[in-house]
Amino acid sequence: MSLPSDSVWKAPRWALAVLLATLSMLGPFSIDTYLPAFAGIAGSLQASPLEMQQTLSAYLLGFAVMNLFHGALADSFGRRPVVLTGLVVFTLASLGCALSTHVGTLVLFRALQGMSTGAGVVVSRAVIRDLFPPAEAQRMMSQVTIYFGVAPAIAPILGGWLYVHLGWHAIFGFLALVGVAMTLAVWRVLPETLPASQRQSFDPRHLMLGYSQLGLSGRFWLLALASGVPFNGxxxxVLSAPTFLGELLGLGPTEFFWFFLCNIGGIMLGAWTSGRMAGRLHPRRQIRIGFGIMTVASALNLGMNLVWPPTLPWALLPLALYAYGWALLVPVVTLMVLDLFPARRGMSSSLQATVASTANAMVAGLLAPLVMHSAVGLALASSALMAVGLLAWLLVKRRMPREHERTAP
Incomplete structure (x- = not known):
């Protein structure tokens, strides 16, 4: 059951979308800003390429592990306390990164950063569904994705500029300032959207019952895979950006924005289209269109890389098309996950994010190092990840009850 949003949030809805998008973007923003400085950090800390990759893997692993708990905590203690605690920890971890003098210390604080940023991603989804009925929730989630898309587009530009003019330490100092600003903003304006009467017990037995309920749901796992794994395509x-852009395409640190601009442009346009479709197009048809677009984009990407060496602009255009297809379907699938167990939306959002971030960590630690030096290898791996999501969706369609065919999420 959704709260009447007008009685909880008095400001314009676009302002709520901006706030929730900023909370959601903190995770990817913390990755994209430091990627242009990868080589500089390695030289400064005398770190090997493998050790630098661990700074990314540790972040993603911390994000994945802590996501198991953000939602359960938010279901038990409310949305605001969890977000505020996460922001404070993020700010302190960012300062730790800025002051690091050894790669091992940087890995530790990056893991702490990852553990804290998941709170914004998990709780923002639950807040949307707390406040809005299905079709409006899809529109709001699409709007959040549009605003969210601005941050990754500007993050590598800011990161490259800070690195070139102030050094890599300034990147993490800047992230600490972002953490302070977000903490103040949430403290002042974000309402509590989970009434005390709807909060779940934090008793371990009650929590285990909730986790087992979700863990034994085949539909939950298939929907989580359908939305999360294609994102890794x-x-x-993004994980291979320093090599893909710097070595294969020959771009400098301040030119990385072309890649992020294409990807984020595709995401923003797809999210805008998804919002326009809310309540007008059958959810299954929208998801089918999204996967169809990603399939075409993957085939184009692989085919062109087999024939020609990667060059601008064609090497980036299929990636933008892929991003468009993913953004078209992900709000619908996400809301399906949240509505499987309405009393445990926070926990559902947590586990969904955990599935996605665990896949992210595996791709970062295992797959990316294997394929990042080959344009064909990258295209082939991306296509395979999309195929996993498509297979999951084809399987879950057969397990969905009839009411999902009649009601838009």
Missing amino acids: MFLY
Whole structure:
């Protein structure tokens, strides 16, 4: 059951979308800003390429592990306390990164950063569904994705500028300032959207019952895979950006924005289209269109890389098309996950984020190092990740009850 949003949030809805998008973007923003400084950090700390990759893997692993708990905590203690605690920890971890003098210390604080940023992603989804009925929630989630898309587009530009002019330490100092600003903003304006009467017990037995209920749901796992794994088809390129852009495409640190601009442009346009479709197009048809677009984009990407060496602009255009297809379907699938167990939306959001971030960590630690030096390898791996999500969706369609065919999420 959704709260009447007008009685909880008095400001314009776009302002709520901006706030929730900023909370959601903190995770990817913390990755994209430091990627242009990868080589500089390695030289400064005398770190090997493998050790630098661990700064990314540790962040993603911390994000994945702590996501198991953000939602359960938010279901038990409310949305605001969890977000505020996460922001304070993020700010302190960012300062730790800025002051690091050894790669091991940087890995430790990056893991702490990852553990804290998941709170914003998990809780923002639950807040949307707390406040809005299905079709309006899809529109709001799409609007959040549009605003969210601005941050990754500007993050590598800011990161490259800070690195070139002030050094890599300034990147993490800047992230600490972002953490302070977000903490103040949430403290002042974000309402509590989970009434005390709807909060779940934090008793371990009650929590285990909730986790087992979700863990034994085949539909939950298939929907989580359908939305989370295809994202890695894009994220693989983000993880490989220093090599893909610097070595294969020959771009400098301040030119990385072309890649992020194409990807984020596709995400923003797809999210805008998804919002326009809310309540007008059958959810299954929208998801089918999204996967169809990603399939075409993957085939184009692989085919062109087999024929020609990667060059601008064609090497980036299929990636933008892929991002468009993913953004078209992900708000619908996410809301399906949240509505499987309405009393445990926070926990559902947590586990969904955990599935996605665990896949992110595996791709970062295992797959990306294997394929990042080959344009064909990147395209092939991206296509395989998309295929996993498509297979999950085809399987879950057969297990969905009839009411999902009649009601838009």
